[in-house]
Amino acid sequence: MAKAKEVVVDAEAEATNAKTSIYEVGYIMVPSIPEExxxxxxxxxxxxxxxxxxTFISDEYxxxxxxxxxxxxxxxxxxxxxxxxxxxxxxxxxxxxAGKMIKDALDKNExxxxxxxxxxxxxxxxxxxxxxxxxxxxxRRSAAKVEETLPINEETIDKEIDALVV
Amino acid sequence: xxxxxxxxxxxxxxxxxxxxxLKRFLTPSARMQSRRRTDVTSKxxxxxxxxxxxxxxxxxxxxxxx
Numbered sequence: 550m551a552k553a554k555e556v557v558v559d560a561e562a563e564a565t566n567a568k569t570s571i572y573e574v575g576y577i578m579v580p581s582i583p584e585e586x587x588x589x590x591x592x593x594x595x596x597x598x599x600x601x602x603x604t605f606i607s608d609e610y611x612x613x614x615x616x617x618x619x620x621x622x623x624x625x626x627x628x629x630x631x632x633x634x635x636x637x638x639x640x641x642x643x644x645x646x647a648g649k650m651i652k653d654a655l656d657k658n659e660x661x662x663x664x665x666x667x668x669x670x671x672x673x674x675x676x677x678x679x680x681x682x683x684x685x686x687x688x689r690r691s692a693a694k695v696e697e698t699l700p701i702n703e704e705t706i707d708k709e710i711d712a713l714v715v
Numbered sequence: 716x717x718x719x720x721x722x723x724x725x726x727x728x729x730x731x732x733x734x735x736x737l738k739r740f741l742t743p744s745a746r747m748q749s750r751r752r753t754d755v756t757s758k759x760x761x762x763x764x765x766x767x768x769x770x771x772x773x774x775x776x777x778x779x780x781x
Contacts, residue, residue: 575732575773616774636773638732665731665773674728676736 569644571606571671574598574655576664577634578611579624587611587635590660595639601650603641606671611637624659631662640669717754721762729762731769734776740767745780 582590591611599605614636621630643651648666655664720739721729731737740748740755740763747767750760770776 577774614775617771617777618774620774634774636775663773665769667731667769670728674730675733676724676726676730 569642570648571640571642571669572603572648572651572666573638573640573669574651574664574666575636575638576611576655577614577616577620577631577636577662578660579662580613580631580633580635582635582660591637594658594660597654598639598641598651601643601654602647603643603651606640606642607673608639609637611635620662622662634662642671719755719759720753721755721759729759729766731766731773732775733766734770737763737767737770737776741776743780745777 576594578587578590595605595608612635613633615633616631619630619632620634621628623629652666655661655666658664720726729736740753742748747764750757753760753763755763767776771778
């Protein structure tokens, strides 16, 4: 009886192993990587994912961005602060167990300032339509511009007053 | 009555990387706008909130703008 139960448990475990999901990893690489070495870093990063069973769907090559706020990350037991970073993302399919392994590997990767691993869908989630209205969004409006006034001419004012009175 | 922006533009998934879109739903101090102001459905407002929080975590959007 116990053996039969074990078999059922094993079958269930296998079924969960076989279950695949679509994941997306967005990452910020440390800005200290020179531009010419970035390609090698990205390919080694992707190779490490592929080794763990990831099948790539789409990706975007990282590009240098200014971060919205300063981030800190301890690299080799030293706390470092970052205001810039190479932001890129990769979308892939893998089993749920491989997903956990990938997450553990990303935690240890010292080339990354930060990463975000989310479950997503196969098709592109970026909207093609641009938003209307205030493009700047959260940006505060600059102080109201003072309208330039023309030099006041007394004759024209008198004429305008006369016109109003009449 | 205003229509839901996402439904009218046939946007099913709100991506955290689409910062230009997300900025539209933030106040000048980078806070999330309420549903009353955004005019989106409850479901999309929840998706929007998640996307904004993800973008903030990744440093694509600020938590607060000075």
